[in-house]
Amino acid sequence: MEYVNRSVTNLRASFEDLTPQKIIRLVVIVGAYALLRPYLMKLGGKFQMRGHEAQEEPEDTAAPRAKLTPNDIRGQAGIPEDSDDGEEEEEGAEGPAIATDWGKKARRRQRHVLKELLDAEERRLAELQEDEEDKDIEEFLEKE
Structure with missing residues (x-):
């Protein structure tokens, strides 16, 4: 207290x-x-x-070691190429397989998604161009 x-x-x-x-x-x-x-x-x-x-740092500085950054690891998975030859890539052909290797179906799905995105963007740009053309035509029409 x-x-x-x-x-x-x-x-x-x-x-x-x-x-x-x-x-x-x-x-x-x-x-x-x-x-x-x-x-x-x-x-x-x-x-x-x-x-x-x-x-x-190791005490033996004669052999410097390379530093691995997260960005080095992220760059290993890319967008699959557009190949429908039906052949699966062999793991031993280019080296050991990594966890981010793409399967045949995943490559097809990714190509399909990318094509849809590109088509949607092209449609949007076409609509914008049509709207601008309509505005140009309206300027020349006579209003009563």
């Missing part, structure tokens, strides 16, 4: 002693902290990343 009484007394005394100068000083300090905190977090993150990279 004694701790509660002390806390209430100290909190009340803190607010009673506030002068305009102390209020302005408090606002400046809190505002500066709010503005500088994101930059300080970025700086701390850079230092932390350097530390992690230094720990991961």
Whole structure:
């Protein structure tokens, strides 16, 4: 109970002693902290990343190792080519198969979806062109 009484007394005394100068000083300090905190977090993150990279480096620097990024992995799956020859690609022909290899049906579905998207875009562009032509013709028609 004694701790509660002390806390209430100290909190009340803190607010009673506030002068305009102390209020302005408090606002400046809190505002500066709010503005500088994101930059300080970025700086701390850079230092932390350097530390992690230094720990991961092998002690034998004679053989540098290549770094693998997520973008390197993402680039392995592409849009299938337009081939309906009926032959399945053999796994051993080009190297080991990866998890993103496309099957025959998946390639056909993807080609079909892409063709539909292209046709829809062509129809939309054709409609826009027809609308513009109609507006040009309306300009020359006589209005009674």
